[in-house]
Structure formats: structure tokens, C-alpha cells
Amino acid sequence: MTSAQTQSQEKNEGLQHFVARHRRLFVLTGAGCSTDSGIPDYRDIEGGWKRAQPVTYQAFMGEALTRQRYWARSLIGWRRFGKALPNLTHHALARLEQRDKLTLLLTQNVDGLHQQAGNQAVVDLHGRLDMVRCMGCERRSPRHELQQALLTLNPAWAPLDAGDAPDGDADLDGHDFNTFNVPFCEDCGGILKPDVVFFGENVPRDRVARAMQALEAADAMLVVGSSLMVFSGYRFAHAAAKAGKPIAAVNLGRTRADPLLSLKVERPCADALAFL
Template identity: 75%
Template sequence: MTPLQQFIDDHPRLFVLTGAGCSTDSGIPDYRDRDGQWKRPPPVNYAAFMHEPATRQRYWARSLVGWRRFGRALPNATHRALVALERRGQVELLVTQNVDRLHQHAGSERVLDLHGRLDEVRCMGCEARLGRHAFQQMLEERNPAWMSLDAGDAPDGDADLEGHDFAQFEVPPCPHCGGILKPDVVFFGEAVPRERVEAAARAWQAADAVLVVGSSLMVYSGYRFVDAAARAGKPIAAVTLGRTRADALLSLKVDAPCDSSLAFLHQP
């Protein structure tokens, strides 16, 4: 029995926190390298998106291209292993920092999308929501010349679309009130809704231990739960490649791919 198997066997109620490393095998790039440093410029900032039309044009142009593959991504073995863990009755709550909904697509039910979901678009004026696939059609209808472009995939449905003039890209307004449409995700510089933070806090407090999967924990919104759990004396295990912000807090560190590390969960 591996130390990770023993950890999971010893703690029947787990608070699971997942990050981008869970989805790389589904073709969705992650943000950081093994040292926790940015691989590319940081994602769009909330204030810039809301106050700068040029930032919205650049964001949605890149998203028009990136969504084509992101929207077709499928769950991988790591997602399926965490479904198996839930079906063993050991998941108090799975809090994911990802916005791809692949945990739910795989079959996990006890999931909290800490940073929201990219498959919905939200009006910042009237709070109306529409599906991202429907919004993709709106983008393509208004910007047919952009449909033939292709670019390398970037994290969270973005694309490395450089060297293009975004000034003529047309961003549709909210069809209900004419307001600004934004993906229903938490951007950098934007606060995670309080009810999500409180729900996650209740879950780690009720759990026996914390299991981190595929996250460097460099972003405070996820790290805070691990930090609080450690201060409360909860054992913490992490399965991820490279350094994490919480290395000093861990009871167990597995520096290895998530899928192979968790493969035992599929076994009878």
C-alpha cells in the first residue's frame, strides 16, 4: 500500500481541492511551471475587463478561437478517479479551482465551482445568463472573418492569438439590457462570492483531512482553505507536480502525475 492509499484509507471524510493539473490530460493547459511561476502573462484582470472596451475585445476574440477546443474537452482518468472516491463515500466536498466543469461531466456530484464556470456567460447589469455555446454563435455571427483563425491553446478557453488588431472585433451586448457580458468566472482582482467561501469552510471543518489534487495553491482563494485546515490540525496530502505554496503544511506530498497516483481508486 502506498502512503497515499494509506492516507485516504485513514481518513474517511475528505475535503478535496483540485486545480489545473487535473485537466491537463484533457488538453487544457495549466498556468504555472514546477516552481509555481507563471508560464505566460497572467490572465485578464477584472477591472481592466469591466472598464476597458479594448480589453473586452481582446478577451472575446481570443475566447472565440480558444472555445472551439475547450468546449469539447472531455474528462480524463484523474476526474474519473475522484468520481470513484466520491462513490466510496469519502468526499465531504470537492472544491475545484477549475472552470471547465469536467468533474461534473465525469460524474462527481459533491462539487463546488470556486471560481465559477466558463460554460455560462453572465450580464454584469441585469444578471441574465446564457450558455457559452449560444454566445459563441453570437460572436461568430458578428465576426465572421475571425472564424478561420487558429492559435495555440491557453488556459481556460483562451488562445495565444497575437499579432492581430482587435480594434474591429465586435463584442455583443446583453440581449436583454445591453449590458456588459462576462464569462461567469472569477477573474483576477475579483472576489470569490462569499457563499462559496463559506460552503467550502464548512466542508473542510467537517472533514477528517484535506486532499489537494493538481494545484500549486499559489492563488490565495484556494490556499486559504489549506492554511486554515492546517492551523486547525487537519492532516493534508497533496498530489501535484512541483512546488506548492503549502509545502510546509503538508502531511504527505506526492510529486507525481495525478492520474497514475490516483489509479488505485479505480481498482475493486
């Protein structure tokens, strides 16, 4: 066994000991948890963007063409994203809750796969893509209902296909998005937006408060599949470190919290958590 293999094995054993010796874990997850479910992630091993940055809240709300482009690509991407299933990482983290080891699972993902795997104590920090929100009257409706409306209004777009992009997006380019018809709210005629937090949009305060309360009740923090480059997630690692709570991370590549970590395991999430 090479020295690198020995070091990797020692860190993996260290993760098992970390989980075993801390009774109440605060778990934060990111896109790396869902890549095995066929959902691409955003960042490379250095924490940089793999593609153009996601649409901002300001552009989506302020530009009709941005909304047309978003929903045209979502029409294609939702067909597979909406059918994604939990993978071994999700099931491993569900086992932690079954063993009464979690104060909370806080996820930056918007796919709902932790809940499908069986986790109940979950806060969806950035919302859920399977719901649509009216920005006028606040009416919520299932995303699959909007899919039918999009198909009805845009039959010529139905046969198109494109490669998957993160969070239900698709790499659909080279089309005139001006011709795409976007429905409005049936109740008030307002703008429809996926019920997720876009870049440039604030995370609801109640979610942050609930997560911080769970972090205070925990004796350690475990980060799984997140680079923590976005402040909305990094703030919890910063708070844990400030409170003197040990932090372990499972992530392929650099994280923003690397200087704060007690343990880092650079292996695929499912491999690192296979002991669960």
C-alpha cells in the first residue's frame, strides 16, 4: 500500500471515529451528494465555476427574455431532474437520522432527495425546485403542473433535448427564446419563479434561524459534498468554528472552510460514507 493510500485509509477511519464519538451532528450537504443521482454540480475541485454562473434574481425578475430562456431550458431539464432518485450518499445520511445522531440536516440542494431517502429533520436552505412560487400573490403550486402548462403553450419545443445542467437546467442554446411562451399566475397574473433562492436573493431568515439553533444544539458539524464557496452555507462552518465545535468535511477538492476543518476526506461521498 502506498503512503497516499495509507493516508486515505487513515482519514476514512478518522471519519468513522468522528461520527462515532459525536452524539449529535449538524450535517450540511451540497451538490456533491447528488451527482450520483445524475444531477451535475457547479464547481471544480478548486471551487471555481465549471460553467457560466447561474441566473441572478435581479435578471430573472427584471428581464422577460431571461425568464423565457430560463423556462425553455427548464422545460427540457425537468424531464430528468424531476425523476432523479436518492443514491447511496442520501441513504447513508438517512441512517444517521435513524440512529438519532442528527440535530438537523441542512442542505444547499434543491432536489428533495434527502427527504425521499427518509430524512425528516431537513431544512432546504435554498428551497425546492419541485415547487413554483408566484411573486405577486405568493401562491405555491407543484412544478409538474407548470411543466404541463409549458408544454401546452410551446408544443414545438417539446421534441427538443439537451445535456443536463445543474438544478434542472439544460444546455439548450442556439434557439430564439423570444418565441417561448411563459405562463403567468392563474390567480393574479404575477411572475412565476421556481421556489428556490437565486443568486442575488436572500435566504429566508426563518431557515437560517432554525439551522443556527440546531447547530447550537450539536456537538460537531459534518459537511458532505459542498465546497462552501457560497456564504449562505459557509456561515454555518464559521459559526461552528467560532463556537469551538469540530468540523469534518467530505468533499472532492478545496472548500472555503479548509482552515477550519478538524478532518477532511477527499473521496466520493458514497465511498466515504459507505461504513454507514
